[in-house]
Amino acid sequence: MDKDIKSLIEGIEKLRELGNGVLVVPLQNENELKKRVIAMQGYLKQRKNTG
Numbered sequence: 001m002d003k004d005i006k007s008l009i010e011g012i013e014k015l016r017e018l019g020n021g022v023l024v025v026p027l028q029n030e031n032e033l034k035k036r037v038i039a040m041q042g043y044l045k046q047r048k049n050t051g
Contacts, residue, residue, distance in 0.1 A: 008026075027033050 027036065
């Protein structure tokens with residue numbers, strides 16, 4: 001388990017070095033995935049209507 005956590009931390013640090021606001025947050029469960037999909041759909045609809 002400690003090895004997995006260290007690998008995750010290393011991955012996040014590498015992404016942080018890339019910059020440009022890149023941040024990866026792993027989903028915890030299927031319910032969170034559904035909420036994120038709904039939020040992204042709302043964002044895309046709003047973007048389409050304004051642009």
